[in-house]
Amino acid sequence: MRTRTTMAAAAALTAAVALLLTGCGGSDDASNSRDGDKIAGAASGSGSSKPSASASADNIDRPEIKLPSDVENVFEGGSTGDPVKDAVLADNERRINSIDHAITVDAKKYPALQFYSKGDALVSAASYIKSFRDEARSFTGKTRYYDREVTLLKGGAASVTYCMDATQTYPKDRSTDKVDRSVKASPSDYVFYSTRLEKNAKGVWQTATVSSTEAAKRCM
Template structure:
């Protein structure tokens, strides 16, 4: 299983360098998302890019915003529980929170020249910490596969117009994957660290997108177990 904390770091200069490198080169430096499966070995799970398909995230055109398409491979499943709150403003915040989560996963598992959705839904400390986190996968030649569950998602609004989204993540059904061979290590056992509580801050930009600006997280969160 994977722990996916993306807390912002204090080393802003180093993180900024990492973020810029990530956004310009897509971490892996692949030519496009259709070529990454060429080195797969017989019997291995299919590569992320080769089986990429549109993620089940909210429609990119339902609110009129010109959004970058997010594609996740078939072996990646993100389940966002809770559905509609009945409040259009809260639902819009949750939708962009969901898209941000998917954009981070796309940047990890899909080898492409660019990952425009990452910068579209994250900025400031949240973008820097996400870039550092994503780069760690490439540095270790690993990816992941499986299902991740997001639940107990709540939205609150501040007087300055920003929003806070808190939620739990359960990654007990995900497994490490070797980026080069596509082999999945299913021997890894679930642990309390697979349950993470997130507290995120979002701001609405001029395009009408709720961008995440900061993230804090707690691993082995009892409230999520």
């Protein structure tokens, strides 16, 4: 029940990026989404997502991401057996988590957002997050990510495609914390994503572009 529409990068959205990256002191609690907004959404495994430890196994100093206890992201599919593909998938998950963290957690800054996104994908994510803030809304519940596929591209980039099922999420009012569980699931809660990731100098696979299709039959 949280729709995420892809938003094109435009100069007018620069303010949204600045707001979220330089510190917006606004609210960031655990909220829920709904009407016409769908993007990639959350962090590792189930339940409140595991925080991204600053001392990670790959020795990259990563910003912490910790979702509220009422927000659960489930990423299906285990190791691919290819360490590069596994690293791409891991940073794709962290990117999703960074967006949901910025929507649902009160903080002054969101360093993980820029850590895992850049270019058009960063602007799109910031605009999407700002849409929740502008309408004083958030979400709660479980989001499932599945049929995830990684393709390594020429030039060192990679693509990740996946489906999102948000039928078990519900809108949440940021000001009252009230959850609207009367909202019914709809085809738009099934979204197909296609993303392009590029590895930066730190070894982080940053998402550079994102496109999505709501009510995707391939995800139902």
